Amino acid sequence: MGIFGIFGKQNHQNIQNQKDTEESNHLVNQEEETSLSEGMQKTKRSLFDKLSRAIAGRSIVDDDVLDSIEEALLSSDIGVDTTQTIIERLEDRVKKDKYVSIDELNAMLCEEIEEIIKVAEGNSVEPFDFSKKPYIIMVVGVNGVGKTTTIGKLASQLKDAGKKVVLGAADTFRAAAVDQLVVWAERAGVDIVKQEMGSDPASVAYDTVKSAVAKDADVVIIDTAGRLHNKVNLMNELTKIRNVMRKVVPDAPHEVLLVIDGSTGQNAFIQAKEFTKATDVTALAVTKLDGSAKGGVVIGISDQFHIPIKFIGVGEKIGDLKLFEKKEFVESLFK
16 A cells, blocks of 8 residues: 555644645545565565475474575575574474474464564654644665656655655766656646756755745755765755755755665665764665565665664655555465
C-alpha cells in the first residue's frame, strides 16, 4: 500500500483537522503497486532457499547448521556484527531443544530480527508532523541512489493525499538532477523552485522555504547535491543550507532524510556512515530493494546506525515507495 495510509496512526493532536486525516489515508495507485512480498522476492528466495538447505535432513541444530545459517544471513548483506548477534540468540534458543523444523527456525529468525530492528528503531517511527507548517524535509544521499526519484514519488503521494507541496532543486551542480526534479514536479503537479546551474544551493533552499511560506504550503522537500569534493565540503554545504532555511523557519529542517541504495549491499553501510558524520540524519529511505537479493542490508543498517528507516522502495511505480513497517518487512522474507 502507499505510504499515506500511515497518517491514520498519527496522534490526532498532530493533525490539523479530521479532513487532513481522511486525505492522508488516501492510497495512491493501489491497483498498480508492487506488494512488499513481490518487491522482496529476490532477497526472500535467496535467503529462504539457503536456510532450507541448511536444515534439510537434519535432526538437530548443531554447529554446522548454525554456520550455514550464518552464511545465508551474510550473503543477504545483513552485515557481520548483526549476523553474529542473530546467531548468538539462536544458539541460546536451541540449547534446550536441539531439534527444530524449518518452520520453527523461520519463526525464531523472524522474532529475533524483529527484536533487533525494534531495539534499533527505539520508539515507533512517527509519520510527518503536519502541525509544523510547512514541514521541511532535506533529502541527502550520493548520486545514483534514487534520491530524486524518491523525492518525486514522495511529492506525488503527498499531493494525492491533499497536501500542498513545494520542491527545491538545490542540487545545482548537475543539470540532470534539476531537469529530473522538474519532470517529477510536473508529473506530480507540485510547485518547484530552481535557479541557474552553479547557483548557491543555500540560496535555492532559502527561496524555496520563503516561497512555501508565502503560498501556505504544507510540505517542502529540498534536494541536495549528491557528492561534493570531500566530507568537509559536504558538511559545510549542508550546514549552510540548514542555517539559511532557519532564517525563514527557525526549526528547519524537520527531517533530514538519507536515501541509500539497498542493492549496493555493504556499500550502503559506507554511505550511511559518511552522511551520518556530515549531518544529523533523522531517517533513512532504502531504495531498489526489488532488484537485488541484498535486502538484508535494511536489517543491518537499522541495527548498526540506530536511525529509523522510514521508507523503502520496492519498485518503479509511485506507490512502490512504502512506509517501513518492521513486522511486515520481516514477515515478507520468511512467509
